Amino acid sequence: MAELTQEDVQSILKIIDEMGDRDIHLEIGDLKLHVTRGRDAANTVPLPSALAPTAAPARPGETAPPAPRRASSEVPAGHVAVRAPTMGTFYRAASPGARPFVEVGDPVGPADTVCMFEVMKLFSSLKAGVAGAVVAILVANESLVDQDQPLVLIKPD
Helix, strand or coil: CCCCCHHHHHHHHHHHHHHCCCEEEEEECCEEEEEECCCCHHHCCCCCCCCCCCCCCCCCCCCCCCCCCCCCCCCCCCCEEEECCCCEEEECCCCCCCCCCCCCCCEECCCCEEEEEEECCEEEEEECCCCEEEEEECCCCCCEECCCCEEEEEEEC
16 A cells, blocks of 8 residues: 555545534545544444443542443334444435434334435435334434444334
8 A cells, every 4th residue: 555645644634624523434545544523422423342431430429420321222112213224424314404304203104215324425315114203313413323223213103
């Protein structure tokens, strides 16, 4: 693999700066770069447990802080989850500023699009798969998600 030049690095930094508050993934040969900007903790991808920070033990007389919240792949009984087909980016609408495909409470049919999913600039629509009502949108718009992660929760009719 050819090494990156200073011009390459400057171009990459310019792209990251222009992207604003978004997750950016770049792979060039063996180099893998992931940058998250302007996100609060609720919108970031959780760290694997081996890398997650551990809470300091409580001092005498203090209660321990709550454990960090982890993304769960569990779905409540009687519900159906639209899941990420692979690692990628979740979008609630077809384009920036467009109306989201669904909102909580909306009725859906099996063929209704509930979100868009992007992997390496390839976009696909994800369908409800069942008739019912949307009860939760589990992921923030433009979030990086893991394979099989629940995205939208539906209560079947």
